[in-house]
Amino acid sequence: MLKKILKWTGRALLVIVLLALGYYTKAYITVGNRKSKVYAVKPVRLHIPRDSASIAVGKRLVTIKGCTDCHGSDLGGKVLFEQKGMGRLVARNLTRGKGGISKDFDTDDWVRAIRHGLQEDGTPLLYMPSGGFSKLSEADLTAVIAYCEQVPPVDRVNPPSEIGVGATILTDLGELELFEAEKIDHNAAPPLAIREGVTADFGKYVSQICTGCHKPDMKGTPGEGGTPNISSSGKSAQWTDEQFFQTLRTGKRPDGTELKAPMPWQMTAAFSDTEMRALRVYLKSI
Template identity: 25%
Template structure:
């Protein structure tokens, strides 16, 4: 009898400690999610003319919103666990300020920091660009398609959520707003060669999603795409082929860059491809000069 009592006490103590631990993980991660000040409300008027809406559609295509939010913006299940919202529906139910807080600042509509939305890639978007993007989303057809992708079983999603919470609670991982000030400021906007200025803007609002915050493969997580000084070894014709067909100068099939180029970058205008090439080849020239300077 005595022994059974002690076993009972032991089990209760273990369960109690387990609950305390989960409580700590929850409270500490939740404190992190809620630790970022929302930005001042976005006040730029949302245009309604056809040209702005068409521009917004071009922005959504070249910045890959559909890559994660679904071909019809209907939402998607990513990594078997994270659900992206239906953007056309959200643009109707939320204010432009709420959308802008997510797009440029990584803060969700519930005021909590977002974990997977790549706002570091959009932080340098101008007010006019964000307004055109929202103008397009507000009137893009609302798809009622079921989000694409297989839902992981509930216990896998639960494990996923709690492993993220644990890493955040232990300070080993963080949410998007934490990284935004690591994205370098634009430095070429006053360049006498306006192609370079425009190309910097395009690259720093599209390529840095994967090629590092500075396009040089520096990202706080492992597995960044290669340093874009490789463009220095590309002719303009080869670079154009990479953007248009996803085929690199070596002719190899690129597992990630191939489909990304064919999905997004085919939508660049010829002028945008030329601007990107002007900026990236100049960036490469400057980087090599800096490394070989005496």
């Protein structure tokens, strides 16, 4: 009798293992296909300014758009995340030093990466948040490239990004968004320039970089490890304007608690007064 039961438990276990392997194989193949998909995107031809004023604008943008948060203040890149079984995410070295961008990396390649989230061969970059950059105005995008192209070379050979077993499963389940290129309208024509001012329109423009985490409706994602609702129905809408600005400048909420990672408050701390006020107007309007 016992022998029989053991035999059947063993078989049930075998079925479960085979089902799990079947699921993983399916996830591995689908994620692999998404990773190797070639997007036939032809970046618009942009003229990159070389004057010091544009480079100065670009230097500020590289901070307020979060590039330096991930790629480092010297743009030499760094490992953002690494865990056995999960994988590794690495923001690449964007300079012309050892381990940096390839020798023939040109303006088209910058546009393809920043605006479209794609590598030189047309396959998607992993985790690079281009969804928040795809609508950058031409004036801002060219200033960013102007600055990046002239930063001093940094010799830093970073290991490559890797999608491990855990990350493959989470990506397949939609819990992890690795391929920003999938979210982007590659045929959209972003504005040439944007009019700055304390308006909801400009606030919406500034908030594009928040959408990857707080979602396009700014209502965040519920649950453990999620992001808070920062729209008019969120807690932060109850703060005074001054408390809101103070929180995004110091990383401390009105009640004294800290804004924990990955909330990039060093990025928002560099926002100008106009950018902060416009952002506030927009967030309260939605």
